[in-house]
Amino acid sequence: MSERTNDPTLLLLTSLTSGPKHGHALLLDIEAFAGVRLGPGTLYGAITRLEQRGLIEPVGSDDRRRPYRITAAGAEILTAAVADLTRIVDEATARLRRERERASAATGKGAPQVATR
Amino acid sequence: MSARGRARLLAFYPREWRERYGGELLDLLEAEAHDGRLRVATYLDVIRAGLGERLRSCGLRGDAVPPRERVRAGVLLVLSSWAAFVIAGIALQKLSEHWQAVTPAADRGLPRAAFDAVRVAAVLGSLSIVAGVLLVARPILTLIGSGGLPRIRRSLGWALGVTALTAVVLVAVVIWAHHLSSVARNGGDALYGLAFLGLVTCVVGTVTAWTVTAVTTARSLDIPWGTLRRETYLAGATTLAMTAVTGAATVWWIAVAGSPSGLFAPGFPWLMVAIVSTMVTATGLALTGTHRAIRATTEGPAAVGD
Numbered sequence: 104m105s106e107r108t109n110d111p112t113l114l115l116l117t118s119l120t121s122g123p124k125h126g127h128a129l130l131l132d133i134e135a136f137a138g139v140r141l142g143p144g145t146l147y148g149a150i151t152r153l154e155q156r157g158l159i160e161p162v163g164s165d166d167r168r169r170p171y172r173i174t175a176a177g178a179e180i181l182t183a184a185v186a187d188l189t190r191i192v193d194e195a196t197a198r199l200r201r202e203r204e205r206a207s208a209a210t211g212k213g214a215p216q217v218a219t220r
Numbered sequence: 221m222s223a224r225g226r227a228r229l230l231a232f233y234p235r236e237w238r239e240r241y242g243g244e245l246l247d248l249l250e251a252e253a254h255d256g257r258l259r260v261a262t263y264l265d266v267i268r269a270g271l272g273e274r275l276r277s278c279g280l281r282g283d284a285v286p287p288r289e290r291v292r293a294g295v296l297l298v299l300s301s302w303a304a305f306v307i308a309g310i311a312l313q314k315l316s317e318h319w320q321a322v323t324p325a326a327d328r329g330l331p332r333a334a335f336d337a338v339r340v341a342a343v344l345g346s347l348s349i350v351a352g353v354l355l356v357a358r359p360i361l362t363l364i365g366s367g368g369l370p371r372i373r374r375s376l377g378w379a380l381g382v383t384a385l386t387a388v389v390l391v392a393v394v395i396w397a398h399h400l401s402s403v404a405r406n407g408g409d410a411l412y413g414l415a416f417l418g419l420v421t422c423v424v425g426t427v428t429a430w431t432v433t434a435v436t437t438a439r440s441l442d443i444p445w446g447t448l449r450r451e452t453y454l455a456g457a458t459t460l461a462m463t464a465v466t467g468a469a470t471v472w473w474i475a476v477a478g479s480p481s482g483l484f485a486p487g488f489p490w491l492m493v494a495i496v497s498t499m500v501t502a503t504g505l506a507l508t509g510t511h512r513a514i515r516a517t518t519e520g521p522a523a524v525g526d
Contacts (some may be wrong), residue, residue, distance in 0.1 A: 125244075125247075132242070150241070167242065
């Protein structure tokens with residue numbers, strides 16, 4: 104199974120990899136590392152789906168805010184998704200490099216303006 | 221938005237979801253509120269997500285419920301769409317009264333063929349619905365025999381009550397109409413116009429109440445997998461009939477509007493646009509329901525979604 108980069112579930116699994124978090128902490132963390140501000144409804148939709156699939160689980164807490172942590176199955180899914188994404192990023196980087204070199208050789212004026220990370 | 225207003229947002233979610241996650245979501249909304257107010261985008265996000273959870277819980281989205289429930293949900297979506305279609309059909313029937321009398325004989329060929337197609341397809345669609353109801357006659361009797369009547373008593377009571385009210389209003393309007401001139405019946409008498417509007421509301425209420433009763437009952441039934449498969453075929457037949465009616469009604473409308481019949485008053489044809497829009501929307505929903513039911517039947521009764 105592969106998760107999409109724009110899928111809130113992937114962002115949520117990534118966030119929980121650094122330790123259990125409750126809803127608000129998840130929103131702040133995801134915004135900090137991905138620059139995406141998820142809506143509360145979207146976040147809890149993802150939490151619902153991930154918990155149903157056994158990829159995350161609630162952590163016992165006396166606080167009203169219930170933290171969640173990633174399960175072994177969730178970590179496995181995240182690892183597979185990251186491997187997928189890495190392959191795509193590597194391929195995109197290689198193709199962009201080849202295109203830049205081809206354009207440079209054809210025009211002798213340098214590379215096309217393509218943003219890469 | 222106040223704490224009470226935020227709590228009201230939870231009403232968009234199904235009860236089971238609220239019991240499990242409602243408190244946590246409220247806490248998050250409280251944390252997200254600035255000066256006690258939520259952003260409009262947050263408000264819309266929660267509503268969208270809540271409605272999505274409702275669709276999931278009744279089997280119309282995702283794979284969280286077993287195929288059996290997804291087939292049932294798809295078929296019931298077709299049934300509900302048919303109910304909306306019936307209301308549009310009644311309006312079309314009323315609008316098209318005497319169309320042949322006011323259309324020149326030379327211009328009647330295409331609209332007559334289209335109107336006949338509407339009637340034939342409507343009859344076929346109705347027969348599919350009746351066959352679908354007959355298919356679950358045994359499970360309905362089993363439900364009643366096993367003391368399941370209280371589960372549908374409320375909606376059944378509403379349906380019977382609204383039907384009785386509609387019958388009373390219908391009789392009163394018909395008696396009144398017989399004492400009025402044609403001009404008064406067609407917009408000349410404002411009070412009669414109001415009464416007619418009341419009758420239309422009652423008819424819509426009756427169709428809605430019986431549809432709710434049918435859906436509530438169908439959700440309580442223990443339906444064998446084979447019967448569900450046959451219901452899917454009938455849902456497909458109903459959807460085909462709806463598509464044919466929508467297409468033929470549109471052809472009829474264009475053909476009659478293009479002739480010097482004078483059936484449609486000058487100006488924008490609001491009523492016909494509303495009728496066709498309702499038919500198109502209902503047909504689209506029925507196609508969605510049929511597609512979902514067919515997809516779920518291919519998984520088999522034992523498969524459980526992830």
